[in-house]
Structures are given as structure tokens and as C-alpha cells.
Amino acid sequence: MAILSNLNDSELLQLLKDGREDAFTEIYNRYWERLVATGYYYTRCKEVAEEIVNDVLMGLWLRRASLVIQSLPAYLGTAVKFAVFKAMARNKRRNQLLSGQLLAEDGAAAHNDTEQQLDALFLDEWLRGIVEQLPEKARLVFVYSRDEALSVEEIAGKMDLSPKSVEYHMTKALKTIRDSIRKMSIFLHSFLS
Template structure:
């Protein structure tokens, strides 16, 4: 019987690698409920389990030409278990962050507040890496709301130097935030 199963797997794997959508649909129909049961057993959440199984199938299709699979059922079951544990870990981390960020009596999490805090921490991290003078000028300008003239007088530099340092700091922030997709946030933040 094992030989037949291996032949079944090999035929479907080869067909999927060649982009056979019909074979993929048959594999999907054959394994969907079994994989959903595996994921649901760990998540106890039908929607989350469905999303995980869907993502595994999407990944299978997108990476079909690169995958080296011997036993399709074992591969899919392992992929679903791994994805389930990854999702549960991510969910637990989010819950830990919520508990750490918000007071213990207020568990109504406002995602915008958390996003703003993460963004602020990220920006602060970028500012910390700026050259000392540039960092100081930027902090005086943005955090202490001092004018260019006040900063220039306090640091004994010209207003042009203040302006140049702020421009340099903003440029570094834009570059770093653009890399992680926060361009819009930068506009709103500054």
C-alpha cells in the first residue's frame, strides 16, 4: 500500500510542479479538512485555522517549482503544524505586548496606540544613531519644541547649522522609515 501512496504523491507533486491547477485543486479538496482539523486542534479557533490552512496552500502553489517534496501528506501536515505554532506564537507575543503597554485594568487594546508607540520607539532608535550634534539639535527642535534661533543660541551655532542638522536628521528618518514602509507615518509624525 505504501508504494501506491508514494506513486499518488509523486504524480500529484509532479503535476503541481508543472502548474497543473486541476491537480492542485484535487490535492486541496483531498487534504483541506484533515489539515483544518490539525490546525483547529491547536488553535481552537475555526477562522484562524482556516486562514492558516489557506496560507499553507497558497505557499505551496507559489513555491511549487522550488519545493522538494517526497510525501505530500506529511509535508502538508508539517507545514500546517509549523504555521499554526508560528501564528499562536505571534498571537501570544501580541497579547504580551498589550499587557505590557496598557495598564493591567485596561485590556481594551487600541491598535493605533500600540502602532504609535512602536513607531515612536523606532524613530527614537534612529535618532539615537545620529551624530551627536545632529541628534541634540533634532531633539531640541522636536521634543522640546525650541525654535531654530533658540537652539542656535543655546548651542552657540548658526541658525543655518541648526537647519542643516534638522534637515540631515529628517533625511535619515525618511530613509530608514521608507525601508520599513512608514513613509506615511513619517509625514504624519513630523
């Protein structure tokens, strides 16, 4: 039998799906610190970060048979960020209720507003992460187009490329983003179900 620490993530995931607790323990040990650091970055509270990571990892174990995971670090990192933002929304709403800031009749609207803001923040950060991983020219074309609202001709002039090259890199960037959104929707479906 192979030593689990020598296995790659795909091999560990297969063992996890087979119900191997030792594979879960290896994943837990392999990613614990990194995930707590991610949680702490957003919460600034070690105990809350640890609780969130425990919940995410327990969710991984409980849904092990039905999950489709392409990249374990990306899946776990996204799950922790998503759980942090949800916890922040719950805490904010709880604090508002305790301080009497929310009236019963508009409490649901305020809660939905906070949830939407946190979801938008999460999606914006997630999208920026995808854009940062694009090849340099595709990333620059996307940023110039979306963030600076430059036309294809302006981007071509700024980057010393032909307009066709700019269109090629934009198409490449948008395809990568679309593929990532599709994978995220699969992740969210499995995470929330």
C-alpha cells in the first residue's frame, strides 16, 4: 500500500470517494494550514477561521461520493471563501437584529441586500482570481477592455498588436472565464446540495 503523503490529489480524492478515512485525514493535514490562513485573511479571527475550515472539510467528507472536483486546492479554497462570506452576512444580520437596527418588516430585505453584496464581493474576487491566471496578453486585453473600457483599436495601439490579435486574446480570455463559471456552477450545485 502506498504511503498516502506520496499520492497526488486525484489519487487521494479517489480513495476519499471510496470512503477511506485515512485519505480524508491526509487531505485534512495537507490543506488545513493553507485553508485556515485563507479564512483568517477574511475573518481576522483564528477561531472563526478554524471553525469554517472544519465545516468545509466535514462537508467534503459527507458529500465525498457525489462531488466532482477538478482541482482540490481550488475547490477547498473557494468553499472556504464562500463559507466566510456567508458567515459574515449572518453575523452582520445578527448584530443588526441585536442592536435593533432592523425592523421586522424590512429585516428580510436588508438580509437579502447584505447577502447580495457579499455574493457580489465573492464573485468579483473570484473573477479577478481567474483573470490573474490568464496568459499575460489575454489578461491585459481583458483588463483594458473591461476595467478601462478601451476599444479594440485603442487596446491594439496601446499593446502594439493588430486588432485581430486583440480580438483573439479577448476571445481566449472570455472562453477561459466562461469555462470557469461553468465549473463554479457545478461546484456551487454540489456545495449547496
